[in-house]
Amino acid sequence: MPDLATARMLLDRLVAFPSVSRDSNLDLIEGVRGWLEAQGISAQVVPSPDGRKASLYAQVGPALPGGVVLSGHSDVVPVDGQAWTSDPFTVTERDGRLYGRGTCDMKGFDALALAALVLAKRRGVKRPLQLALSHDEELGCIACIPMIDAMAALPRASAVIVGEPTMMKVVTGHKGGMAYWLRVRGYEVHSSIMHEGVSAILEGAKLLAWVNEQNAANRAARPGPLAAMFNPPWTTVHSGQISGGTAHNITAGACEFGIDFRVVPGEDPDHWRQAFYAKVAEVEAEMQAVRPEAGIDVDERFVVPPLAPETQGAAEALARALTGDNARHVVSYGTEAGQFQVRGWSAVVCGPGDIAQAHQADEYLTVAQFRAGWDFMEDLVAGLCK
Numbered sequence: 001m002p003d004l005a006t007a008r009m010l011l012d013r014l015v016a017f018p019s020v021s022r023d024s025n026l027d028l029i030e031g032v033r034g035w036l037e038a039q040g041i042s043a044q045v046v047p048s049p050d051g052r053k054a055s056l057y058a059q060v061g062p063a064l065p066g067g068v069v070l071s072g073h074s075d076v077v078p079v080d081g082q083a084w085t086s087d088p089f090t091v092t093e094r095d096g097r098l099y100g101r102g103t104c105d106m107k108g109f110d111a112l113a114l115a116a117l118v119l120a121k122r123r124g125v126k127r128p129l130q131l132a133l134s135h136d137e138e139l140g141c142i143a144c145i146p147m148i149d150a151m152a153a154l155p156r157a158s159a160v161i162v163g164e165p166t167m168m169k170v171v172t173g174h175k176g177g178m179a180y181w182l183r184v185r186g187y188e189v190h191s192s193i194m195h196e197g198v199s200a201i202l203e204g205a206k207l208l209a210w211v212n213e214q215n216a217a218n219r220a221a222r223p224g225p226l227a228a229m230f231n232p233p234w235t236t237v238h239s240g241q242i243s244g245g246t247a248h249n250i251t252a253g254a255c256e257f258g259i260d261f262r263v264v265p266g267e268d269p270d271h272w273r274q275a276f277y278a279k280v281a282e283v284e285a286e287m288q289a290v291r292p293e294a295g296i297d298v299d300e301r302f303v304v305p306p307l308a309p310e311t312q313g314a315a316e317a318l319a320r321a322l323t324g325d326n327a328r329h330v331v332s333y334g335t336e337a338g339q340f341q342v343r344g345w346s347a348v349v350c351g352p353g354d355i356a357q358a359h360q361a362d363e364y365l366t367v368a369q370f371r372a373g374w375d376f377m378e379d380l381v382a383g384l385c386k
């Protein structure tokens with residue numbers, strides 16, 4: 001029977017694939033598919049449009065609705081510029097910790113889920129256990145939806161457990177988010193006659209002023225019941241990067257910057273999306289009234305829906321029964337749970353490890369959390385056998 005040692009062996013193998021989001025993850029996916037096949041489990045691979053990457057899903061147990069999905073992502077963030085004590089792509093155990101890129105976020109959970117799948121098969125579960133392993137999560141959950149849609153081929157599960165690190169606490173809500181990159185194209189003239197040109201910087205500043213206005217208004221408003229659980233309890237809009245212009249006496253021909261939103265559950269990200277695009281159109285019209293060739297190009301990097309706490313949610317009830325955690329937890333990072341929920345699944349976030357260790361140099365998962373994750377899997381499979 002697969003046990004904690006099986007999961008640990010899988011963790012070693014998964015971490016050894018340097019599946020940084022910017023690179024292909026096909027080696028990892030093929031490794032997982034091949035290993036599952038050797039265990040008698042056939043997995044479906046969902047290639048990305050350019051074929052450089054893939055997601056994977058699988059099911060064990062009878063083809064019946066009412067099962068459970070274990071959802072993880074295969075990609076990890078880069079290690080560039082980080083000072084690691086040991087090789088990030090080799091799991092190194094010291095002082096009760098498993099060091100390695102992705103041990104916490106979230107190959108630890110992936111390894112546990114894979115071992116659980118085999119355990120479920122050997123034990124002969126009466127309801128299915130499904131695995132969803134995505135890619136490009138770290139780029140903004142941009143590849144989850146095609147995999148979720150492909151999973152419509154399986155009998156509908158009643159609960160989704162997204163195993164992002166929560167210290168095995170049951171997280172029932174998170175903010176959603178959207179990120180945009182804007183390229184403002186101005187028109188260069190000598191700044192003494194700036195009224196005949198278009199300053200990409202000053203036009204861009206109108207959008208940033210709008211950002212500040214939204215934050216001030218959101219902060220001043222009374223939070224709704226869902227928003228009240230978050231810190232801060234309002235939707236935030238942020239710009240973390242900007243560049244532009246060439247000289248103090250030339251109206252800037254170009255200015256680029258990012259704008260991103262963190263949207264509280266209970267608010268529609270599409271409302272914010274439309275408000276943002278309306279403001280962009282307004283500023284662009286003002287620019288083009290001076291110089292028709294000026295304009296603003298918007299690159300939508302990602303849209304991640306919020307996860308709203310469910311009323312009588314099946315995933316929450318399951319995760320609470322398995323962990324014994326009955327406290328209320330929400331987080332401010334986005335996960336794929338919101339995307340499952342938007343597609344009609346009941347979903348929570350619950351996985352081993354502390355988000356504080358994610359993305360860091362010397363990222364680690366404690367052996368104790370890994371074991372707690374395996375206990376969760378054993379109890380989950382036992383429940384599916386009943």
Ligand SMILES: [Zn+2]
Nearest residue numbers: 105106137164
């Ligand atoms: Zn993650």
